[in-house]
Amino acid sequence: QVQLVESGGASVQAGGSLKLSCVTSRAIFTSCGMGWDRQISGQERDLIATFSTDGKEFYAESVKGRFIISRDNAEKTIDLQMNSLTPEDTAMYYCVADCPQSGSPNPRRYWGQGTQVTVSS
Secondary structure, three states: OEEEEEEEEOOOOOOOEEEEEEEEOOOHHHHHHHHEEEOOOOOOOOOEEEEOOOEEEOOOOOOOOOOOEEEOOEEEEEEEEEOOOOOOHHHEEEEEEEOOOOOOOOOOOEEEEEEEEEEOO
């Protein structure tokens, strides 16, 4: 039922920019908090950016000032603009949705399949 379709992953040079997009359903787009995780090879997934339904943004310190999360209402996507990329940003990037659950105070988290970003020196 929950669809999270990611695109935009690519190989780029250090200092370059890349834009990732996540397409989801109308219900998820409207009702769920959205964001992006990433997983560096051999490490656990980390939450790097979120965009709540209230319009508040969160960024991990590792990407703050370089990455920008946004909501595109025309395309119904959650985008991640990545600037000043470094080799340390090489990772699999995942779209994430935190959705309300009936009868539970805690949201349920869903992930997309991921898109690979590789940054070369």
